[in-house]
Amino acid sequence: MDQELMGKVMEEVMKRLSVAEEPKKKESPAPASCCEALSAAGVTEFVGTAMGDTIGLVIANLESRILEKFGWDPKYRSIGIISDRVGAGPQIMAADEAVKATNTEVVLLELPRDTKGGAGHGCLILLGAEDVSDARRAVEVALKDLERTFGDVYANDAGHLEFQYTARASYACNKAFGAPLGKAFGLIVGAPAGIGVVMTDAALKAAEVEMLFYSTPTNGNTYTNEVVMGVTGDSGAVRQSLIAAREVGLKLLGAFGEPPKSLTKPYI
Amino acid sequence: MDQELMGKVMEEVMKRLSVAEEPKKKESPAPASCCEALSAAGVTEFVGTAMGDTIGLVIANLESRILEKFGWDPKYRSIGIISDRVGAGPQIMAADEAVKATNTEVVLLELPRDTKGGAGHGCLILLGAEDVSDARRAVEVALKDLERTFGDVYANDAGHLEFQYTARASYACNKAFGAPLGKAFGLIVGAPAGIGVVMTDAALKAAEVEMLFYSTPTNGNTYTNEVVMGVTGDSGAVRQSLIAAREVGLKLLGAFGEPPKSLTKPYI
Amino acid sequence: MDQELMGKVMEEVMKRLSVAEEPKKKESPAPASCCEALSAAGVTEFVGTAMGDTIGLVIANLESRILEKFGWDPKYRSIGIISDRVGAGPQIMAADEAVKATNTEVVLLELPRDTKGGAGHGCLILLGAEDVSDARRAVEVALKDLERTFGDVYANDAGHLEFQYTARASYACNKAFGAPLGKAFGLIVGAPAGIGVVMTDAALKAAEVEMLFYSTPTNGNTYTNEVVMGVTGDSGAVRQSLIAAREVGLKLLGAFGEPPKSLTKPYI
Structure with missing residues (x-):
């Protein structure tokens, strides 16, 4: 009987909670x-x-x-x-x-x-x-x-990190980021922007890559709270630089609270 | 007795839920x-x-x-x-x-x-x-x-649609949108921007109207995720173009989840 | 027994509610x-x-x-x-x-x-x-x-107000706001922007201060919904102008609902 009652209450509560929790999914x-x-x-x-x-x-x-x-x-x-x-x-x-x-x-x-x-x-x-x-x-x-x-987008309440890699950039990467066609390309995004400064510094120190662009909130970004960098070079070096950035980024964003989670499944 | 208990619990729960639900009202x-x-x-x-x-x-x-x-x-x-x-x-x-x-x-x-x-x-x-x-x-x-x-603003968690109509534009519409004074004017807004592309396409195909302006996130808008178009012409044609845009817009925004709702009462 | 049941239910509910309430803290x-x-x-x-x-x-x-x-x-x-x-x-x-x-x-x-x-x-x-x-x-x-x-940042769900004061501006205030080095500087921020218009008007009328800059959403701000003004002058006058702006700002932002609260402890 109590079990039944509790079940009823919780059913009602959870129905309403599912509404209240919606903003979390954003x-x-x-x-x-x-x-x-x-x-x-x-x-x-x-x-x-x-x-x-x-x-x-x-x-x-x-x-x-x-x-x-x-x-x-x-x-x-x-x-x-x-x-x-x-x-x-x-x-x-x-x-x-x-x-x-x-x-x-x-x-x-x-x-x-x-x-x-x-x-x-x-x-x-x-x-x-x-x-x-x-x-x-x-x-x-x-x-x-x-x-x-x-897969390599990580987020928590305080911000997000993003890493993208392609062994052969095509026309969309070329148009958006100036990536040379057919070459390896890597993208590093850190938010809030200060985390991006540390991540990009780590990425450039970790491997011999060429910096294609480097954008900050009001210089290159559309007022986002991000530092964004694109790199090219040898495919192994590009991956290595992304991995170095990811390592430090996850620690720093995690310092704000919950550990940032991959939105799907890491691939880099 | 159980009813009473359940009532008490739910009262408490709903009191707290009303707080949790506040962000929804935004x-x-x-x-x-x-x-x-x-x-x-x-x-x-x-x-x-x-x-x-x-x-x-x-x-x-x-x-x-x-x-x-x-x-x-x-x-x-x-x-x-x-x-x-x-x-x-x-x-x-x-x-x-x-x-x-x-x-x-x-x-x-x-x-x-x-x-x-x-x-x-x-x-x-x-x-x-x-x-x-x-x-x-x-x-x-x-x-x-x-x-x-x-009345013709519709929203759900994924975005919003907006339609505005006046039979005789005055100085605010003129200043903001370049609407000719005293003429019929219609405004179409779709967010996310891709829905606006389809809506404006439908609007222009549906009736003989003149495009006054067409703005996208970084060309004309202040970095909003919208496509916005203003149209003028015969008042019947302006209304017809808005209605066509609204029809397709509501279906597309509804594809994201809950059906978009008018914030008050549609008037177009 | 009922008490125990109620306790269990509420514990479960509150555990879930604490998750749902998180966005409130933002x-x-x-x-x-x-x-x-x-x-x-x-x-x-x-x-x-x-x-x-x-x-x-x-x-x-x-x-x-x-x-x-x-x-x-x-x-x-x-x-x-x-x-x-x-x-x-x-x-x-x-x-x-x-x-x-x-x-x-x-x-x-x-x-x-x-x-x-x-x-x-x-x-x-x-x-x-x-x-x-x-x-x-x-x-x-x-x-x-x-x-x-x-301390003098106030916020509710509708917007925020901010007041900053220094008796001697240094290089950060100089770089960000053009504040003269070593002189008193005051900053007034009102959001939504209309409240900022009234606050800055009150500030300038309240004391003999010099307007250093005045920025609006798309003229000086990066698309924020704020009016921001910097003032300099005699330190007493700068404080007086901030206090006048704060008085009217708190009343206006409070007209939207809950009284705006200091995020820590007022110091001006």
Whole structure:
């Protein structure tokens, strides 16, 4: 009887708590099933959703006035859209794979100040294609790859760390970060920004890599609380520099409280 | 007895839950009663508060050094202030009505990156007047009108959509959006930005309207995660384009989870 | 028995509620003990943490490529880092004391748009030194001083107010605010921005002070929802103007709901 009562109370409580706990999920939303969401959306433009509050969309034939506004090659009338609230690196790296795998081109890449109250960026990526099936395929590839590219993103309440690695940078990394095509590329992000200063210092000392860019809150970033650095060089050296940055970053961000956790599964 | 116990437990639980749930209210605060708030503030500058974390204020005789700083016509020594954390469109449209109804002019309009962790803007609007009673009246009109202008604002945890319509744009819409005076004007906002791309595409395809401006996170917006478009033309066409955008926008934002809800009552 | 049951239920409920309530703490984190955190971090670069989600760090010998990137005097190879999510004024004023007390110089000062979903800035301050012990000492002084400089920061869910005062401005205030060295300096911050307009108006009317700068969301601030003003002059006049601004600011921000509270203990 008491057990039954307790069960009832807790059921009610937990139902309400699940509502109250929602804001906690903000920085690491669970990946939604594309198929479920598709039926929910019920419009041809919808491709799917993924972690990072990412939505994938496609427009078969973009209105000419918008196309002119963006000012890109008019042969790309079909566009794939990758748009998210939380994260820019994971989505750009995923778009890089998508561009490699399909006949598409990154025609626009903008970084809002977002992460839903966090310290970093959101992202808007438009991929141009001559054929709508290419655009759709590219968005599907990118959404699927986010599970991997969120692997070395670590977060707690105080901030986040991010590490991205590719053995062969393609057009998205080139456009976003100036990464040389076909070469190894590594990305290091630390927030709050001071942690990024220490991480990038450690990365450069750990291995013979070339610094491609170094951005701070108001010099290169869109007012995020981050230091971001891109490096290139020998693939082993790039990985080594990322691993050194990650080691010190995790300790420092952990000094704020809970140990930062990978949002999925580390791959570097 | 068990009922009584359960009641006690739930009372305690709900009391605590009401605290835990507070952050949920952020995006759609309930409109506060101006009169209650006035007595709370107890200063002559206070006019009232309204939804969107909006505060209305008035200064009878603005300090000349601030007036010089802003650089506007010195005859406007009285200013009405509309300042908020959540939203810019609703406050600008409300100010548009206020300017129509009173002898005031929009002398400053700035859009911080805000919405309290959301994807959009807050707003700061200063209305200049020669007489303090005009300034106060303008702020009162604007605060009251927010109930209406928040009608076609829709939000869920993933983002927000906004639609604004006026049959005759006045000076606030002209200053903020370049809307031709006296003509129909429509505003479309989609966040995250990718949803805005699809919505604006749909709007332009749905009716013969003229695109007044088109802004993206880092081109025209202040780093918000939004695409924003203003349209003008025949009033029927403007409404039709907004309705088309709203239809697709609600489906796409709904694909992220809960169906987006109007913050008050739709009017378009 | 019923008591026992109720106890069990509430224990479970409260355990879960403590998780759900976490986001509430965002704007006023408790000061962490430097010693506890140090052992948690376990890296030589770590100095400590403090309120405002502030972390203090030190690099003995900054990588030359980063040093070149920032473009400061190469004799400062040792740097102290003060980096935070919540607040800029308190950290800058604390750095001002640190620079007075040690042989260091402010070599970089940037203000991200942050406060973890709040209306204001975070901060990144780098202090250059020829000797690492100076850099470390400066960071320690600054972290310790935050308890004081957060004293006249007031916040509630709707916004925040900030007042900073120094009888003798030093190099950090000079670099950040253009404060004349050795003279009294006062800082007034109001968010949402409209409250700042009224506060600064009151401050200038209350005493004979000189306006050093006046910044609004998109003119001088990094898209924060704030009006910020710096004043100088006779020390009594500067204090008087801050007190006048504080009086009206507390009433106006209180009109949004809960009375704004000092984050530590007022000192002005």
